[in-house]
Every structure is written in structure tokens, then in C-alpha cells.
Amino acid sequence: MLLFGGDYNPEQWPEEVWTEDVALMRQAGVNIATVGVFAWSDLEPEPGRYEFDWLDRVLDLLHEGGIKVALATPTASPPPWFTLAHPEALPVTADGIRLSHGSRDTYCVSSPAYRAAARAVAGRLAERYAHHPALAMWHVHNEYGTDCRCDVTAAAFRLWLQKRHGDLGTLNEAWTTSFWSQRYSDWAQIAPPRATQYMPNPAHVLDFRRFLSDELLDGFIEQRDLLRAANPAVPVTTNFVQGGWVSVDHARWAEEVDVVAVDHYPDDAGPGAEEQTAFAADLARGWGGGSWLLMETGPNLIYTRGRMHAKEPGRLTRHSLGYVARGSSGAMYFQWRQPRGGAELFHSALVPHAGPDTPVFREAVALGRTLRTLSPKAADAPPPAASVAVTWDAPSWWALQGPGLPAADIDYLAAVRQAHRALYRAKLQADFVFPGVSTALGDYRMIVVPQLYLVSDEAAAAFRDYVAAGGTLVVTYLSGIAEPDTRIRLGGYPGAFREILGVRVVEWHPQAPGTVITLEDGLAGATASAGLAASSGSVAFSGSVASAGLTAERWIERVETAGAATISRYADGPMAGAPAITRNRYGAGSAWYVSAGLTDDSLQALLRQVAAEAGAEPVLPGLPSEVEAVRRGDLLFLFNHGDQPATVDRVTLPPGGVRIRSADGVEGPPVGRG
Ligand code: GAL
Numbered sequence: 001m002l003l004f005g006g007d008y009n010p011e012q013w014p015e016e017v018w019t020e021d022v023a024l025m026r027q028a029g030v031n032i033a034t035v036g037v038f039a040w041s042d043l044e045p046e047p048g049r050y051e052f053d054w055l056d057r058v059l060d061l062l063h064e065g066g067i068k069v070a071l072a073t074p075t076a077s078p079p080p081w082f083t084l085a086h087p088e089a090l091p092v093t094a095d096g097i098r099l100s101h102g103s104r105d106t107y108c109v110s111s112p113a114y115r116a117a118a119r120a121v122a123g124r125l126a127e128r129y130a131h132h133p134a135l136a137m138w139h140v141h142n143e144y145g146t147d148c149r150c151d152v153t154a155a156a157f158r159l160w161l162q163k164r165h166g167d168l169g170t171l172n173e174a175w176t177t178s179f180w181s182q183r184y185s186d187w188a189q190i191a192p193p194r195a196t197q198y199m200p201n202p203a204h205v206l207d208f209r210r211f212l213s214d215e216l217l218d219g220f221i222e223q224r225d226l227l228r229a230a231n232p233a234v235p236v237t238t239n240f241v242q243g244g245w246v247s248v249d250h251a252r253w254a255e256e257v258d259v260v261a262v263d264h265y266p267d268d269a270g271p272g273a274e275e276q277t278a279f280a281a282d283l284a285r286g287w288g289g290g291s292w293l294l295m296e297t298g299p300n301l302i303y304t305r306g307r308m309h310a311k312e313p314g315r316l317t318r319h320s321l322g323y324v325a326r327g328s329s330g331a332m333y334f335q336w337r338q339p340r341g342g343a344e345l346f347h348s349a350l351v352p353h354a355g356p357d358t359p360v361f362r363e364a365v366a367l368g369r370t371l372r373t374l375s376p377k378a379a380d381a382p383p384p385a386a387s388v389a390v391t392w393d394a395p396s397w398w399a400l401q402g403p404g405l406p407a408a409d410i411d412y413l414a415a416v417r418q419a420h421r422a423l424y425r426a427k428l429q430a431d432f433v434f435p436g437v438s439t440a441l442g443d444y445r446m447i448v449v450p451q452l453y454l455v456s457d458e459a460a461a462a463f464r465d466y467v468a469a470g471g472t473l474v475v476t477y478l479s480g481i482a483e484p485d486t487r488i489r490l491g492g493y494p495g496a497f498r499e500i501l502g503v504r505v506v507e508w509h510p511q512a513p514g515t516v517i518t519l520e521d522g523l524a525g526a527t528a529s530a531g532l533a534a535s536s537g538s539v540a541f542s543g544s545v546a547s548a549g550l551t552a553e554r555w556i557e558r559v560e561t562a563g564a565a566t567i568s569r570y571a572d573g574p575m576a577g578a579p580a581i582t583r584n585r586y587g588a589g590s591a592w593y594v595s596a597g598l599t600d601d602s603l604q605a606l607l608r609q610v611a612a613e614a615g616a617e618p619v620l621p622g623l624p625s626e627v628e629a630v631r632r633g634d635l636l637f638l639f640n641h642g643d644q645p646a647t648v649d650r651v652t653l654p655p656g657g658v659r660i661r662s663a664d665g666v667e668g669p670p671v672g673r674g
Helices: 015-028 053-064 080-085 112-129 151-165 168-174 202-230 250-256 272-287 315-325 359-378 394-399 412-425 457-468 495-501 544-548 600-614
Strands: 003-008 032-035 068-073 135-140 239-241 261-263 292-296 302-304 307-309 328-333 388-391 430-433 446-449 472-476 503-510 516-519 550-553 555-561 565-569 579-586 589-594 627-632 635-640 646-648 651-653 658-662
Touching: 003 015, 003 292, 003 359, 015 053, 015 359, 032 053, 032 328, 053 068, 053 112, 068 112, 080 112, 112 202, 135 202, 151 168, 151 202, 202 250, 202 394, 250 272, 261 272, 272 292, 272 315, 272 412, 272 430, 292 315, 315 328, 315 359, 315 627, 315 635, 315 658, 328 359, 359 635, 388 412, 394 412, 412 430, 412 600, 446 457, 446 600, 457 472, 457 495, 457 579, 457 589, 472 495, 472 600, 495 503, 495 579, 495 589, 503 579, 550 555, 550 579, 550 600, 555 579, 589 600, 627 646, 635 651, 651 658
Parallel strands: 003 032, 003 328, 032 068, 068 135, 239 261, 261 292, 292 328, 388 430, 388 446, 446 472, 472 589
Antiparallel strands: 302 307, 503 555, 516 550, 565 579, 579 589, 627 635, 635 658, 646 651
16 A cells, blocks of 8 residues: 555644544545654653643544554654753754754754653653554654764764774874874864864764764664564654755665655755656665655645745646655655644645645645555555666765865765756666665666765775676766775875776866866867767767767866776866766776766766666657656656646656556556646
8 A cells, every 4th residue: 555644743733623634634545644753742741741642542533534653753852841851961063052942853862861761752652552553653753863062972972983993093093183183192082073273174074974873873773672672563764854964874774774764855946856856766765775655745845945835736746656656655745734833834734724625635635546546556566677876875975065175066965966867867767876885786787976985995896896797887076085984095086996997087176166168079070970089099989979069067177097098078178188088998897987077968968878888778768858757567657747748658648747557558547737
């Protein structure tokens, strides 16, 4: 059964509204409600005094209505009494400011008092509800990620560092502490990175982020274990955040949850939202090893550039089915009913302030019907199979957010999204691989490696094996630069990939925003129609890249070839005439190097061509540009994201429409706009 529902906060409403809620949920075909995420102060109004009666009634009511429950532990938002009694458990910023109560997430995960209180409330919930017939899963906490730099955190950080580095000598070496006289002679001298006079040490900053991810994970595991012990049959999860905030290393966390559950809020109101939906879903599927669940998205809202954007009719449906097509076991939203007050009082909901007689609720009802029809085929269908993959690595992102980098506008997330977007626009189904966590790189035809800054020796060897065995690798600038502790790999960039790529980069030339650099095709003056690169050291390279030319922004480099063939040279700018894009034959495969910050169109043209050479096939040939096609098992999902009707295989998709086909015909009602 595909799950359909979302966050439900009955504690914000009088009981008569609960009855209406359940009736409306039934009308919409909602089959799961996430309950209790922020209900700590209602569940435990005073220390050790629990009030479960209301929750009993809510769970019973939902159960009678045939609606399952993802029951949350409320530990993301400690109640006022807790923070008053334990001011030491309030988080401290890098500036040394101890935050006050008044929002949510006011906790320090290293605080023993907080951990004890969290275990206590989670334990009581487990005791009372582990065998409730409505319980489908546990939802621990909410979007783990609170940062704290207090002294208790400092002590935990030191213990973590001792485990990671063993002795101080190793830490000093890994952190290059002889730079600026930072050599530590006692563990007690090490604190979390705090406001300091000038730039902090990048290795220190990065290790703290790793520590925080692990420390938060310990907090999760503690709760998970006691919930599991109460009833091992009930899966335990927590909701991972997708987007610009990378609080924890999800690829590592994924190993500890029973279900990878993801919150995703696109932040682009235009077609970028559809591309972000595909990106988020493909990444979540990677974390989940194939299966995952969309735990939250905005039913009728995209936050974009400081403004709320109401989704156009049909877009809720398209996005929701987009996640399902890409492997989600359902579509869930934040939230069921729009609140009357509180900080998120205008956040959208399936039942908005105006009530159920609204476009969003009507669309939800129709979507519920579609999901029900789809359930028998989609719920257990295997996830989309991809012939190409993109790398993802949270520590590389953290390192590229660190101090001392060569350009202030380096943006790892943007680079990975751009690579994925290029594949998406080329209609290639992509997966993600996580070389920082697992050296298994699969048997993809092509792997794209955008800005994989940190690469271990083991990961470098795995990439070598992958290419030697016939794989095609496309590596972009800022990859393979450092070891996992941020120490630079010497001898020329991109250190970890130099051998496979057959190049040596000796200088970086980051460019001011707005500067556009042109790349030649490797055969200046040759006929574009022939599309052949013939200058010495260059190889034949036919097709759109050669004839259209390429442009780059923000980043160029001085590249020397050391075995690689030059595919494209810089045509202007400080590197004019020097190699820009290269290809190296390595074993049975090829490794491409992209030294420039290619614009979207250029990267897309390049990846399209490399993928074709590598034998990676689009999901369907000849798709119109506005149409997205995804295969999940036997089902083919076709999405028309455009404003005009589009025809695919004699099926006409209305503007904004979705068609789902299986081997034995069209599944479910056609979904169109309005
Ligand atoms: C999510 C969060 C929810 C709510 C929502 C608003 O990230 O889990 O509690 O705050 O954002 O968009």
C-alpha cells in the first residue's frame, strides 16, 4: 500500500475538530498520520507527569477510521519546564551565546539531562503504544541537526577525537596544527570551533561537523533501541532533511534507520522545482538502498526567495507522483491542517485555513484516489534502474563550506544539483553513490563526480578499478583535492584522480561572477559539420559539443595533460589555448576531466555526449523537452511539466498532466490540471 498522509497535530485543536479531521482524512484516502512530533509539553506538562489520555483518544479515533500512525517521539522540542530546570542543556552558539527557550530545537544533544529526559519520554511512549493497533512506525525526533558549542559538547568532542585520531600526535598531524601555532599538547586544550580572531582551522571545523553528526546519531540510536526493544516488528525512522542545510551525514545515518524518510521542500518556484524533486528523490533512494519514503513536503507551497509561492493546480499531484515514480513508498506532507497560530501559521496544509472546500483539498482527494489505484502495482515495484550515477559526499560539502577556500562562491550542492539536472534534462535516470561511505560503485555506464573534494585512498582505488574495468568517469574541478582530513594531495590537482585522468592541474583561476569564458572544441577552424578534433594530442569528438562550443563561468584552471587527450581547449581568457576538457583511456574505460565551471547547457551537452559514448540510454528516446519519463518496475510514469499538450507514444498529455502506463494499459484516472 502506498502511504498517503502527513503530520497531524491534534494537540493544537479542540476534540470536535478531530472527528472532522478523521472524516476528511477518510474522504481523501489518507492512510497514515504522523502524530506527536512537537507534543512534548502536552505529553509531559510537568517533569515526570505524563498525560496520555488525549493521545489514546487520537490513536483510537484514527484506528477506528482505518488510519495508521507514525508515532513521533517529541524530543526535538523540549518544553519550557525542561529548559528552565536545565539551562545548561540549552544550545550555545559559536559566539558563546546561550540560546533561550522560545522556538523549537532548544537542546544540546550532548547534555546528559536532555538525553535522560528524551529517553524518559520516548520510553513512556514505547511502553504505552508499542502494541497499539494503529502504530505503523516510529518517527524519532524531527530533522536532527541542532548545533551546540558548549563545554559539555567540548568534552564529548574530545572523546570523539580520541576515537578518531587515537593520540594527539596524529591529530596534530591531521589538522596541520603547526600552522599558526595551534599544536595541542593536551586534549583539554581542544574546544569546538568558536568565534575566533580570524580564520579557524579547516580540519578542526570539519571534524566538529563529523562529530556533531555522530553525536546526534547516538541520540537517535538510544531512542531507536528502546523503541525496538518494546516491539521489534515496528520500524523506526527519523526524517532526514534535504536542501541547503546539511546537518548530518545522511549516507551514514541511513545504515541506522529501518526506513529512510526524507523531508523535501523545493525552493524554486519555476521548473527548477521539478528538477529538485527528481534530485531529492534520486538522492533519497540512494540513501535508502532503493527504498525510501517522502515524509514531508509542502502541499501547496514552495518557499522561494523570501516569498511563499502557491503551487499551480495539478502541481501537488505531479510532484507527489514524481516522488513515488522515483521509488518513494508514499507521499506525505507537512501538514494535515493549517494551524491557527504558532510560528508556521501560514505554512500550507492539505486542509487550509479556508477549509476543505478548496482547490488543495480537492486535489488531495483526487490524488488519494490515484494513489489507491496505483498501490497494487507501485507499492512493491522495484525502484527505477539507472545506468548513470552521481557522487554525493556530505563531508566534501562541509569541507567546501569551510574557511580558506580559493573562492567565496564555491557551492557543492549547486554543483551536484547541476550535474543531476544535466542528466535529468538529457532524460537519463540517475542514481547516487557515496564513495565516502562505501567504495561499491556499482556497474553504471557512467559516474559523474562533481566537486568530490575529499577522497580517501580506498575510494581513489575504487574509482581506478571502476574505470579500469570499463567504466566511464567524468570528474569536475575541485574533486580529489584532499585526503579525508583536508590535507592536500600533493603533486598537482586533482590528486586522487590524477593517474586515472592523465592530467595535472598546476593553478586555479577562479573567475568573478559574470565573467564568461569560451571553450573551443579542440579543432579551432575545422568544419563544425565534421565535428572532428584533429590537432595534435586531440581526439575525435563529434556532435553537439564540438559544433555548439562551450561556455564556462566562475572557475577555470591551468591543466597540463599527462597522457590524456585534449577534447576542448580554452578559447579565451587567461588560459586561452590550454586544455579545458580532457579524456584519458585507462584500462578498459575512460576518465574525463572538466576543469571549467561549465554553464548548464554546456555541461548538459557534454554529459549527453559522454553518456551516449558510454552506452547509457535515456529512459525513452525522443521525449519532448518538457516531458519527464520514469520507469518504476512495470510502470512508466510520464509527466508533462510544460504549458502545452505533449504527445508521447500516441498518448497525449495535457499541460501539467501525468499518465501512468503499465504493460497492460493506462493505470488509474488520467491526471491533468485543475
Ligand atoms: C520541516 C519541518 C517541519 C516544518 C516544515 C515547514 O522541515 O520538519 O516541522 O517546520 O519544515 O516547512
